[in-house]
Amino acid sequence: MGPVVRIVVALFLTSVFQMAPARATGERGMFATASHAGGMIQLGQRGRTDKDRWQEEEERRVKKRKSERRAEREKLERDRARRWSKERRLRMDRAAREHLERQRKQREARSRSMEEGYETRQQNRRRARRARRLNADRSALLKRFPPAWVVGIIEGRVEKGWTADAVRESWGRPRRVLKVPPSDEVWVYPRKRVIFTGGAVRQVVVEQPATGAGR
8 A cells, every 4th residue: 555545544544533432422412312301201291281180170179169159049049039939928918818807897897887877977967956956945945854854865865764755856756656555655766666654765775786787
């Protein structure tokens, strides 16, 4: 071999020997970088999995809280609707009872008016006018009847022992006069009767209206 060839070969071998350690170092660095990257990828994958799991658990907790709140609201609404329906039913029952009570009182009032109010307003006015007139004629009545009789005549009463004139002054003319032998006489008024014996009042009968009238 010539000297030139030997020089070229020597340079080539020198360069090869110099590049071998660097290549080995580069391969080791590459392997280390790859292993580090794989570890990072594994760590990243593990971190994302934990986060996803935490997010899922958080979402489940949120859904559970929402479902519990929804169930609580629905329960409150049902309780409110139940209370409202119960209160409405109680109000309706109370209104029905009050209505029935008013009807009963009205029936009782009508019954009392029929039982006790058989004398009309016009008759009451007539009696009041007559009482005023009799009160004005008190002096004339005192000349005919005792003072106690005059008070009863003005008040529209008839008492035992009165004469027929006193009864006529107090209650007016009777509707009918019934003769009862031997000496009794019955004067018939609306719902009232006066029985005379020997010209004096023996008994005054006031008929009471029927209990079930107007019902």
